[in-house]
Amino acid sequence: MAGLNVSIAFFFLVVGVCQALRRLSKRLLPPGAYGCLARELAGSLQLCMSCLELRMLVEIGPWGGGFGPDVVLTLLFLLFVVHGASFDGASANPTVSLQEFLLLESNLPATAAALLAQGVGMGMGWAVTKLYWSWELTQFHLIQNLIASECSSSIRTSTHHATFVEGTCSFLFHLVHLKLRQSHQMYRVPALAMTVTFLSHTAGPFTGAFFNPALAIATTFHCSGSSFWDYMQVYWLGPLAGMLAALLLYQGNLPRLFQKNLLYSQKTKYKIPKARVAAHVEGDEPRGRRKGGKSNSEPRA
Structure with a gap:
């Protein structure tokens, strides 16, 4: 359990440092630069x-520390609750940024900067974590x-099936996100964390369940076992297709x-009662036809 405690302390340290980076950047940078650059990087x-x-x-x-998947899933849920509460509106996911661009919530320069x-941020995270691992603080x-130099691909099924799995995960995640x-953060953050935990538990054995292209690049693209184009198809095309499908289903x-x-179909928001419509039509009739249905133009006897 000592190794697990060190990892938990590492999680707290990472969140604290990134939170300090966010607060410092918010004070020093204009809101636009903070929103699309510093916040996303942190x-x-x-x-x-x-x-x-x-x-x-x-x-x-499981074999080096003796704890089961329930511990890891609990940590995953708690981490994403903390991420959702501390990200300050950042997505840290290219498909979410592209979704905001398609929804007209962000312009092209801001999306490109994000x-x-x-x-x-993902590249820095990979480099710093590798340095932290090199200190060998625990047996883990x-x-x-x-084993780092001989890591294997996270794709443990056929390329087409893996693309479908990542696309489905992205579709469900974006549908819940939309x-x-x-909603209020109190409800949104736990619901998204639960969704990520469920998808990771279900699809993890097949692809690792990243449904985040930038995270997949930092985590598994350098591992052997799959070609670059296999990685692009599974971890880029799959999540992008899932995001577009979710957006079309939700938005139309x-x-x-x-x-x-x-x-x-687009329906009129306000409906006019039929009685009012009938009264309006009756009021438009010529005055001569209101009394006895006779017109003033008839010849007098």
Whole structure:
């Protein structure tokens, strides 16, 4: 359990450092630069370092530490609750940033800056975590250093099946995210954390269940066993297709590309009562026809 305690202390340290980075950047940078650069970089750094350490526990913990998957799943849920509460609106996920762009919630320069910050944050997270592992503070880290150069791909099924799995995970995640994005943080954060935990437990044996292209690049792209194009198909095309499918199902269209609703008919928000319509039509009739139905133009006797 000593190794697990060191990993938990590492999680607290990562969250604390990234939170300090967010607060410092918020004071020094203008809101635009903070929102699309510093906030995304800090969130991606925090997510990458936490997920790399957690993945190490998943691979080594059951036989090196004697704890089961229930411990790892509990840690995963708690970590994503902390991430959701501390990210300050950052997504740390390219598909979420592209979704905001398609929903007209972000312009092209801000989206490009967010994607760049996410890539830099993930790269920094990978480098810092590798340095932390090299200190070999626990037996877990010693074993991790021994097997790091011979890591294997997270794709443990056919490429087409893996693409479908990652696309389905992305579809479900984005559907929940779209449904809850206007909800209070008290309800949104645990619901998203539960969704991520469930998807990771279900799809993890097949692909690792990343449904985050930037995180997949930092975690598994350098491992042998799959080609670069296999990785791109599974961890980029799959999540992007899942995001687009979820957006079309929820929204009915892609506002950035076209306004016409393809799935749902548009109905008038306000309805006029039939009695009022009938009265309006009757009031438009010529005055001569209101009395006895005779017109004033008839010849007099």
